[in-house]
Amino acid sequence: MNRNLVKDIRNNTIAFFIPIALFFLLVLLEPERVTSANIPILLSQAVLPSILALGLVCNLSVGNWDFALGAECVFTAILAGNIAATLNLGVVA
DSSP: HHHHHHHHHHHHHHHHHHHHHHHHHHHHHOOOOOOOHHHHHHHHHHHHHHHHHHEEEEEETTOOOOOOHHHHHHHHHHHHHHHHOOOOOOOOO
């Protein structure tokens, strides 16, 4: 097998199992707070950062140092905060 292919498979396997290992570590450290019911919540909270990271990786892999994605997220947060303050929605947790 090609050395780069073996290295890619190893790196992808490590990247896949790190979140799983961290979840089991949290289960061992805090079993009353972390249960299997938390898995859908954790996955739903990980979707947006994963999509943003994928967009950034696509830019960086071609040598384009375009960080407009972060600027758009900051602008959206500022705009949404102002709309929430105007509509008297308060802090959404």
